[in-house]
Amino acid sequence: MIRGEWIKDGAIVIDVGISRLADGSLAGDVDFPAAQERAAFITPVPGGVGPMTVAMLLQNTLKAARQQSVHSS
Numbered sequence: 001m002i003r004g005e006w007i008k009d010g011a012i013v014i015d016v017g018i019s020r021l022a023d024g025s026l027a028g029d030v031d032f033p034a035a036q037e038r039a040a041f042i043t044p045v046p047g048g049v050g051p052m053t054v055a056m057l058l059q060n061t062l063k064a065a066r067q068q069s070v071h072s073s
Contacts, residue, residue: 004034015041016049 009014017029028045035042043049 002030002035004031004038007035007038009038012040013039014025014049015043015045018045018050068071 002013002015013030013035015028015032019027019029026046028043028048030042030045032042032044034070042058
């Protein structure tokens with residue numbers, strides 16, 4: 001767990017960790033409430049970087065398909 005006091009004032013925190021807690025909820029690797037007091041911006045978990053990861057995977061899949069199509073012609 002990344003504690004709030006470890007974060008520099010004004011930092012941008014991108015939390016890419018995700019864990020399921022005992023109650024079934026999802027949480028990141030950053031203590032969100034504590035980090036929020038110091039960070040200029042922090043991504044939430046869930047819903048932070050996940051949608052961007054999916055978008056980039058789809059973009060790379062399309063790029064690879066196009067490249068494969070050009071090289072197989």
